[in-house]
Amino acid sequence: MPVxxxxxxxxxxxGNLAGAAIFNSLPMDIDTDGPFALREIELQGVEWNAEVGxxxxxxxxxxxxxxxxxxxxxxxxxxxxxxxxFPYSGSxxxxxxxxxxxxxxxxxxxxxxxxxxxxxxxxxxxIFRGVSLHAEGSVACRPEYPMRFQEVPYDYPxxxxxxxxxxxxxxxxxxxxxxxxxxxILVSLVSGTVSATEQYFLRLRDTAExxxxxxxxxxxxxxxxxxxxxxxxxxxxxxxxxxPMILVPEIYIKKNQTIYFDIVATPTFPQVxxxxxxGAKVYPK
Amino acid sequence: MNTFENTPxxxxxxxxxxxxxxxxxxWYTYYYEIATVASGIVDQFPLPIGKEADFYWRGVYGIYPAxxxxxxxxxxxGNKMALTDQPCENxxxxxxxxxxxxxxxxxxxxxxxxxxIIENLGGAGLTFKLxxxxxxxxxx
Numbered sequence: 001m002p003v004x005x006x007x008x009x010x011x012x013x014x015g016n017l018a019g020a021a022i023f024n025s026l027p028m029d030i031d032t033d034g035p036f037a038l039r040e041i042e043l044q045g046v047e048w049n050a051e052v053g054x055x056x057x058x059x060x061x062x063x064x065x066x067x068x069x070x071x072x073x074x075x076x077x078x079x080x081x082x083x084x085x086f087p088y089s090g091s092x093x094x095x096x097x098x099x100x101x102x103x104x105x106x107x108x109x110x111x112x113x114x115x116x117x118x119x120x121x122x123x124x125x126x127i128f129r130g131v132s133l134h135a136e137g138s139v140a141c142r143p144e145y146p147m148r149f150q151e152v153p154y155d156y157p158x159x160x161x162x163x164x165x166x167x168x169x170x171x172x173x174x175x176x177x178x179x180x181x182x183x184x185i186l187v188s189l190v191s192g193t194v195s196a197t198e199q200y201f202l203r204l205r206d207t208a209e210x211x212x213x214x215x216x217x218x219x220x221x222x223x224x225x226x227x228x229x230x231x232x233x234x235x236x237x238x239x240x241x242x243x244p245m246i247l248v249p250e251i252y253i254k255k256n257q258t259i260y261f262d263i264v265a266t267p268t269f270p271q272v273x274x275x276x277x278x279g280a281k282v283y284p285k
Numbered sequence: 286m287n288t289f290e291n292t293p294x295x296x297x298x299x300x301x302x303x304x305x306x307x308x309x310x311x312w313y314t315y316y317y318e319i320a321t322v323a324s325g326i327v328d329q330f331p332l333p334i335g336k337e338a339d340f341y342w343r344g345v346y347g348i349y350p351a352x353x354x355x356x357x358x359x360x361x362x363g364n365k366m367a368l369t370d371q372p373c374e375n376x377x378x379x380x381x382x383x384x385x386x387x388x389x390x391x392x393x394x395x396x397x398x399x400x401x402i403i404e405n406l407g408g409a410g411l412t413f414k415l416x417x418x419x420x421x422x423x424x425x
Contacts, residue, residue: 152360153386155367157375175368183387188374240374241384242346276367276375280388 004139005131005249008036009213010109014124017063017115028109028128031214038101038109039248040129062117065126068110070103079114100130131249140208141259143181143252146284154180156277158261159190166264170275174253178281182251182259184244186278192271202275203262207253250279301343301389301420310420313340319413321354321404327413329359329399334392338421342390342398344383348414349373355403361396370403383418 012028030036043063064079103109111126156174160167174180185202204212253259263273304310319330334340345358356377357370366386367376378384392398402413 151388152364153366153388153390155371155375157367157369157371186375186384188372190372240378241376242378242382244384274372274375276371278386 002136003133004136004142005037006034006134006139006142007212007247007249007251008130008132009215010036010128011213011215012109012111012126012128013215014113014126015122017113017121017124019115019118019120022112022114024112025110026113028111028126030103030105030107030109031132032106034132034134035105036103036128036130036132038097038103038128038130040097040127041095042127042129043124062115062119063121063124064114064116066112069101070107072110074112079112079116097130102133140206140210141251141253143250144179144254145252145282148285150283150285151181151280152178152283154279154281156180158275158277160263160273160275162192162263162265162267162271162273163269165266165269166262168262169260170262171258171260172253172277173258174255176256178283179255180253180277180279181282182247182253182277182279184246184276184278186241186244186276188240188274188276190272190274193268200267200273201264203264204251205260205262206251207257207259209260212251244278252282301387302341304420304422307424309423309425310341311338311423313419313421315340315417317415317417319400319402319415321402321411321413323404324407325404327400327402327404329401332398332400332415332417334361334394334396334398335421336395338423339394340392340417340421341419342392342417343387343419344378344385344417345376346378346383346416346418347373349377350411353404353406353411354413355405357401357403359399359401360390361392361398366390370401377415383416389419 010028010030012026014023014026017023043065066074066076066079068074109128113124113126115121115124156172158170158172160170185204187200187202201215203215206212251259261275263275265271315332315334317330317332319327321327354373355370356373358366358376360366376384390398398417400415404411
């Protein structure tokens with residue numbers, strides 16, 4: 001059965017995860033518009049323990065999860081620690097799920113989560129990334145390449161000034177010379193300051209203004225509660241050129257069309273961010 | 286009833302071109318050091334490509350202080366590679382980790398991509414270090 005795939009993020013917001021706390025069977029509901037093929041997982045808001053096994057300076061994320069497949073079977077016999085399996089928050093490298101797991105329409109992913117550290121984690125969340133599956137031709141921004149075409153790499157940078165949060169409905173206008181295949185999102189700080197506990201989220205919406213995520217597409221901040229030994233990471237916490245956020249599948253925007261994005265953030269205002277939408281111009285031959 | 290089958294898949298990996306029969310690719314880095322102008326613009330500084338082989342340009346990295354520069358890359362055809370200039374951090378990976386783009390840009394032997402550098406913070410005398418990475422394609 002031919003299908004259209006549409007990038008989809010589901011965020012399970014844990015919120016406050018106290019030290020040594022275990023949350024059992026938290027439900028993450030799948031939407032009613034189509035099945036969800038889970039392909040990647042990431043944990044966010046994960047703390048680094050300053051000491052492991054008496055060795056100072058060994059930094060270890062302190063969260064483990066386990067979750068169910070569509071048949072209700074847990075996919076690990078114990079909590080899988082975030083260090084071994086799931087990258088820490090803000091890393092652009094999500095753990096792949098191979099083979100993919102397809103959750104039916106209107107189903108639920110049940111998640112167990114454990115804080116193995118001693119400190120409260122105030123911003124814990126689990127990101128399930130994959131694609132929603134739809135009848136062919138029924139979604140906006142589906143790839144519609146010409147029969148013969150030439151691609152040229154191209155960036156659409158958009159500057160966003162944050163005087164308050166959220167900043168909604170910022171447009172990305174595609175020029176009239178060519179369609180644009182959006183494949184990466186990068187973010188840099190233009191001005192202002194960033195601290196370890198600030199969080200940034202981006203909501204991306206297609207030409208029909210339908211979001212690509214249940215909540216926010218991605219958290220732009222690297223980590224919360226980072227210890228001083230990792231302070232150097234705070235200077236460049238966003239998805240820069242060497243660690244972009246990759247969109248799979250790509251989002252195909254026809255020429256002269258517009259998509260929209262929102263920035264939700266809790267920084268010290270004002271701040272200016274540069275959000276770069278990277279991909280390729282598609283010229284018909 | 287039609288169902289969505291759990292079929293195998295591989296993540297979408299954009300693939301660069303492979304050397305065709307009769308050609309051989311060699312990984313290569315073009316390195317440039319560019320003196321910047323305090324609170325000024327170095328406009329369309331040339332990044333010459335050697336005449337020995339075509340160069341398939343796949344990424345950039347460099348060494349630069351954070352939030353100091355905005356840049357704009359120009360392809361070998363003279364066209365801008367972005368709508369406007371943007372922070373270095375969006376384009377050029379740091380500390381040896383490149384920023385890649387897809388598709389690759391084919392630079393004919395002897396062609397000249399360019400870079401425009403806008404210095405934002407008044408740091409006089411800074412040297413902008415830039416590396417273009419990719420492959421040279423030789424006829425064998």
